[in-house]
Amino acid sequence: MLGIIFIIFMMIFLFGITVFVHEWGHFIVAKKCGLKVEAFSIGMGPAVWKKEVDGIVYKIGALPIGGYVSLPQLDPAGMEKVQGDNDETPREELPDVSPWAKIAVAVAGPACNIVFALILGTGVMLLPQQEIREENGVFIAEVAENSPAYAAGLRPGDEVRAVNGTTVKSWYDTQVESLLGSGNDGDVDFEVYNETDGERTLQLAVNHPEENPEQLIDGVKQAEPCQIFSVVSDMPAAKAGLQANDLIYRVNATVITGMNHFRELIQENPDTEIVMHVDRAGEKLTIPVVPEYSEENDMVMIGIQFGGSLGLPWTLTGNPFKQIYSDSSSIFRLLKALVTPSESKQAASGLGGPVSIFQMIFVSLQIGLLTTLGLIRFININLAVLNLLPLPVLDGGHICFALWEGITKRKVHPKLVASLVNVFAILLLSAMVILTWRDSDRIWNISRFFKGDEQKTEQVAEPTPQIPKTTEPVAK
Known part of the structure; x- marks a missing residue:
């Protein structure tokens, strides 16, 4: 019992420190640049705890989906309703702030996440490594002779080199590209090689990882690296x-x-x-x-020790800059898929929200310190990249507003800024609600409570430590 309580505490702490690092970057640079800081919050929505110090309200919000620093000179009308601020007291007139100071404040949050990720990556590099991410190939161990894959020409010993034209170096890469490229019919082009038959391109039917997490291809088992x-x-x-x-x-x-x-x-x-x-x-x-x-x-020995490979993007070790590059590449691959018509539907189905993030942290804590540090590093890069997207509710949107002001010498009207920020905030929170529902239903099958009696009697499968998601968006 104490072990579970400790893991739950660590889950909240690790996610909270990621949010804290991001918001602390905004906070400290805003103070250095002379901006008025009204509040510093970890969590969104109504406060479960708050304290005012030197005119700044520090608080913990009821919804653990992000955080914020309230800066009226950067966000004139604020996001009071979304953030849980209900104070109707009129704000004092505040001096203008240069657009370059606004950009510095907006960039500071993602920059702190990147610095923190590099620190975590250095820790991963220096720790005794017992988990190594395989990046040297994907090999097929077994192919059932009565399977469609065997009929298509897939054989034990084949190396999978590319999926739908994209080079793959791990089984995780293979799963991601298969999911994104499966389209409506589920068929995917696999470029495979063996020394007997040479290079071939095979069209194989793949399973959605949530429908069949055990087998990507029916009758096919990948070789454990x-x-x-x-x-x-x-x-x-x-x-x-x-x-x-x-x-x-x-x-x-x-x-x-x-x-x-x-x-x-x-x-x-x-x-x-x-x-x-x-x-x-x-x-x-x-x-x-x-x-x-x-x-x-x-016993018979040759004198080697294996590393237990997980094949997930955050289990890469070694040079911390290469770790960061790998993390960001995974995230940009998903973003590209979301805006590619042939991949957008599949990419959206692979997204996860706060529940998935906490599930991944829970699983990583059970696996070990190395995997946990790698995952938190990955989440920090995720948070940095997503917050730099040019959407009004995110840091990238504030950067765009400030750049417009700096280039044209004209401010975007505060009411327009407020309207755009609040509209996109509602869209973002709606997406979080949808993802939270979907992830919760996937793990605990809560939709059974809204179905007929026959479905209610079905057993609920226990969640497994498999994580078939691509990358997980994190709310700012």
Whole structure:
């Protein structure tokens, strides 16, 4: 019980600190630039706690979907109704602020999220790494002979190189591109390769991850990546030239289906040369290795340690700048899909809201510190990118208003700003409500309460730690 309470506390804390970092950036730069700050809130809606200090109201809102800093010189009419501010007292006349100061304040929030993400990425790089994101290939382990995929030509051992023309480097990438490219008929072009048949393009039917999270393609099982985390010196693997981050996908003619399968093959070949087929940063290598029997451990060994790969975009380790690039690439891919007619419907179906975010944090906390730090880093980049979109309710909208003022020397009328901000705020909150309902129904099947008696008697499946979403939007 205490463990669950601690996890719930950490979920709220980790999401809250992300929002705090963003709003603190606005807050501190606004004060430095001389702007009037009326309120600093974590959470939206009516306050469950508040305190006024030096004329600034600090509070916690009832709705944990974001936060705000109330700046009347940046947002003249404010978002009182949306933010939960009901004070009807007329504001004092405030001096004008230069458009460049407004831009600095608006940019400060996303910038702080990026800096915080780099700090988290550095932590991920420095921590002892037990989870490595596979980025060296996607391999098929099993194909049922009576499946449509087998009839289309897919075979065990095939490497998936591209989906609908987009290169994929992980199973997560494959799921995302399959979802976005499936259209109405569910068929997707897979570019696959094996040494016997060469390169082929196969049209395969794919499942929506929420309808069938276990199998992307009926009758097909992907190979669990066997990516080397470390190599023990003076052991067979090191002597043969295997290196950390090598991805082992075949031993002799046998396709590896997972780490346990690999270990079984090693146990079957003591003091016998076997050929390791590995992918090293895209280069295919064949490396002969002779496993040795260890009397001390009473088992056959080659001297490697695997990293448990999750295949999710935030589990990338190493250079923190590469981590940030990977995070932002995933988010921009989704944004591109949302404005691409052939992908927009599928992209929208893959969106998640606050419930999905808390679910992901819950799962990551159970997996380990490395995954949790990576996820919070990913959410910070998500928050930074989305808030820079040129929509009036977001930081990007305020930047656009300030740029117009700086270039034309004319302000956008405060009433127009207020109208646009409130309209888009209502649209954003409506989207959050819809996503919250959809995510809650997906996890707890709450729609059963609104169906007939027959549906009400159905059992509700427990939520699993699988996260088929693409990227999760976070409200500012």
